[in-house]
Amino acid sequence: MTGWSYKLNLAFLKELGFKTNYEQDPVFAHNVSKIAALAFLQPADVSQGFDDLYNSSPPILHPLLDYFEDTYIGKQRSQGRSKSMFSVEFWNMHQRTTDLSMRMNNSVEAWHRRLNSIIQCQYPTLWAFIESLQNEEHFIYRQLIKLNSGQKVEPSKSI
Numbered sequence: 001m002t003g004w005s006y007k008l009n010l011a012f013l014k015e016l017g018f019k020t021n022y023e024q025d026p027v028f029a030h031n032v033s034k035i036a037a038l039a040f041l042q043p044a045d046v047s048q049g050f051d052d053l054y055n056s057s058p059p060i061l062h063p064l065l066d067y068f069e070d071t072y073i074g075k076q077r078s079q080g081r082s083k084s085m086f087s088v089e090f091w092n093m094h095q096r097t098t099d100l101s102m103r104m105n106n107s108v109e110a111w112h113r114r115l116n117s118i119i120q121c122q123y124p125t126l127w128a129f130i131e132s133l134q135n136e137e138h139f140i141y142r143q144l145i146k147l148n149s150g151q152k153v154e155p156s157k158s159i
Contacts, residue, residue: 016063031061035068039093046088047073047081 013022013032021028034053041049050073054065072091074081119132146153 012064012067018060018064021060028060031057032064035065039091040097041092042094043088043092046092051076 010019010022013019018028018032022032023029034057038046038049038053050065050069054062054069057065069075069084071085073088074084115132115136118136119129121128124132143153
């Protein structure tokens with residue numbers, strides 16, 4: 001999901017004190033996964049899907065679901081739902097999945113993994129980071145030259 005990523009999910013679970021439950025209780029983790037699954041419903045069905053999920057979830061999950069409702073769905077009011085911080089159309093993946101399109105962040109995630117493998121440390125100095133970016137720029141430039149000259153480019157084996 002664009003707005004509701006696994007990392008955001010885990011950070012919020014930690015903030016609510018649910019990180020241990022999520023990591024050690026498979027039923028709890030499965031229930032949390034259902035929240036992310038809302039992204040794959042048709043946008044018109046998300047509100048009802050959320051209501052069904054909320055009503056069938058154990059009360060321990062309600063603070064997490066309340067946050068999700070406020071931020072991504074909009075609170076239920078007598079005349080429909082209030083406006084959420086992120087519209088359903090912004091984070092919904094149904095059409096992209098139906099069209100077999102890539103998720104928005106797949107390429108970014110792949111490049112991030114590559115950069116992490118190049119840097120090979122969690123907290124590089126600024127200069128090591130800049131040097132890694134420069135090395136990556138040179139690598140990409142060489143790959144583009146090969147492509148433009150008609151040569152075959154093999155994917156990097158370090159990824």
